[in-house]
Amino acid sequence: MANQLLEFKEILRSRQISPQRKSDKQTRKLLLYLFTSTRGGFTRLRIIIHLLDKPYNTHQLAQALELDYKAVQHHLKVLEKNNLVSKIGEKYGAIYHLSNFLEVNIHTLEEAIDKLDRKINQKKVYI
Template identity: 85%
Template sequence: MTNQLLEFKEILRSRQESEQRKPDKQTRKLLFYLFTSTRGGFTRLRIIMSLLDKPYNTHQLSQELELDYKAVQHHMKVLEKNNMVSKIGEKYGAIFHLSNFLEMNISALDEAIDKLDRKMNHKKVYI
């Protein structure tokens, strides 16, 4: 997973525009919550990284990521509700792509990846 997180960071860095605005505090909190504070954060990050390349429907994403269709469907609802993805069409054939909001704040996703990496690789030890 760590190698995949590093790969995600490189992809994001290559896509970032030089004049990109700094995300506000609430946006950063939202991204951290969606991608680092919940059990499905890594899966949602994988979905977002797939959507960077091209739009997909839920079935295509489940095949691309080798995940259960219902799991992808759940994550897509969470991402859509939080304005991370936009949907074109209805029901089974609906196509998802990154929202304008996420496109404008993509640099904050880089920070979320760092936080997720630390969380996944540095377990807290309680004595």
């Protein structure tokens, strides 16, 4: 898992084209909470990393992540509710992609990855 986190940081760094602006305090709190302070934060991070490349529907993400469809569906709902992903379409065929809000604040995920890495090294983390 630690190696995957390092890989995620490299992916994020390679995606940053525009100069970084500092995220506001509420955005930082939201991202740190969703990815480091709740169960499933690592899974949500994996979903975001996949969505960086291209949009997916729930079934495609479940296959790519080798996770249960219902688990992926749950995490997508959490991400959508918090305006980190957007969907086009309805029901089974809905396609998910990163929201504009997350794209603008994507650099803040590096901080969440660092915190998750520290947390993993301290104690067991539930995925």
